[in-house]
Amino acid sequence: MQVEPDSAEDWTRPGVYEVVPGVYRIPLPLPTDGLKAVNVYALTGVGGPVLIDSGWAITEARETLDAALDTLGHTVADVRRFLVTHIHRDHYQMAVAVRREFGNQVSLGAGEEPAITLLSEPMRRPMSGRVEEMRRYGATELVNWLMSRMDQMHHDPAAWAPPDDWLQDDQTVAVPARTLRVIATPGHTRGHVVFVDAEARMMFAGDHVLPHITPSIGFEAYRSEQPLGSYLDSLRLVRGLPDQRLLPAHGPVSPSVHARVDQLLDHHAHRLDQAVVAVGEGGTAFDAAQRLTWTRRERKLADLDEFNQMLAVAETAAHLDLLVAQGRLRSTDTEGVLFYQSG
Numbered sequence: 001m002q003v004e005p006d007s008a009e010d011w012t013r014p015g016v017y018e019v020v021p022g023v024y025r026i027p028l029p030l031p032t033d034g035l036k037a038v039n040v041y042a043l044t045g046v047g048g049p050v051l052i053d054s055g056w057a058i059t060e061a062r063e064t065l066d067a068a069l070d071t072l073g074h075t076v077a078d079v080r081r082f083l084v085t086h087i088h089r090d091h092y093q094m095a096v097a098v099r100r101e102f103g104n105q106v107s108l109g110a111g112e113e114p115a116i117t118l119l120s121e122p123m124r125r126p127m128s129g130r131v132e133e134m135r136r137y138g139a140t141e142l143v144n145w146l147m148s149r150m151d152q153m154h155h156d157p158a159a160w161a162p163p164d165d166w167l168q169d170d171q172t173v174a175v176p177a178r179t180l181r182v183i184a185t186p187g188h189t190r191g192h193v194v195f196v197d198a199e200a201r202m203m204f205a206g207d208h209v210l211p212h213i214t215p216s217i218g219f220e221a222y223r224s225e226q227p228l229g230s231y232l233d234s235l236r237l238v239r240g241l242p243d244q245r246l247l248p249a250h251g252p253v254s255p256s257v258h259a260r261v262d263q264l265l266d267h268h269a270h271r272l273d274q275a276v277v278a279v280g281e282g283g284t285a286f287d288a289a290q291r292l293t294w295t296r297r298e299r300k301l302a303d304l305d306e307f308n309q310m311l312a313v314a315e316t317a318a319h320l321d322l323l324v325a326q327g328r329l330r331s332t333d334t335e336g337v338l339f340y341q342s343g
């Protein structure tokens with residue numbers, strides 16, 4: 001077992017990091033270029049461990065999790081319950097895979113139910129919703145890219161099997177030696193939840209508040225009307241709670257939820273202003289995404305890979321739709337493609 005690395009060190013390094021006695025951060029590898037790892041938190045004590053988030057169901061991650069639980073004197077079979085912050089595969093799918101073997105309890109936010117219903121359909125074509133969306137945002141090149149790859153994409157409905165129970169907003173959950181409060185924080189996904197240990201002043205924040213990056217907004221199987229509006233509301237909601245330690249799903253544990261939420265609110269306010277400028281004389285979300293820059297290195301849209309271009313276009317659309325709701329822009333629908341203009 002190791003102590004939590006300081007911020008200069010790599011938080012993705014495999015290990016078991018004690019946050020406080022009975023709470024351990026376990027980074028599991030991800031097979032993607034962008035995010036290198038996802039944190040699972042193990043809460044240990046009488047009755048077997050409870051895990052917050054579960055990782056992506058890949059062999060390497062499973063081996064890392066097995067080794068970590070072994071350090072804590074457990075196996076995955078002992079896991080009493082998986083509390084999952086949201087539906088994304090790097091958080092949810094390992095729980096479903098482990099449950100298939102050992103029958104563990106899996107819990108997910110109630111707001112994810114429509115997305116689970118959609119994704120667990122056996123005949124669903126993967127990314128079919130994305131094609132429609134990208135067309136609507138004027139991203140013809142990305143529509144073509146998706147269409148050319150759709151037949152090779154494999155959809156496994158079993159990986160999206162429903163949880164055993166749906167977590168309700170403000171519900172309390174008893175875990176070893178502590179009580180967690182479930183707080184619905186829609187935005188990154190519709191059914192995202194965070195878990196708050198008020199007594200220990202810790203928030204298991206999932207992807208809602210991340211220390212180094214901003215979570216993707218508006219890219220989900222079952223998109224809400226105003227994903228960015230919901231996200232900003234959910235940021236203000238957790239800003240209204242007493243300040244606590246941030247235990248994020250990606251990144252190291254950091255001292256203050258409030259400090260990071262303030263930065264995120266500033267970031268999106270600035271990004272909304274930039275989006276107005278990017279719309280300029282008028283254009284689609286794709287046009288605006290091309291005029292904005294992306295990542296901390298300020299890259300052009302065309303320099304991102306196609307998947308990240310889709311995230312960027314969906315995120316731009318989420319900003320433009322909020323600007324329309326705020327009266328700063330207006331939009332018109334021309335044969336299924338949305339054009340934005342200043343309001």
Ligand SMILES: [Zn+2]
Nearest residue numbers: 088090207249
């Ligand atoms: Zn994530």
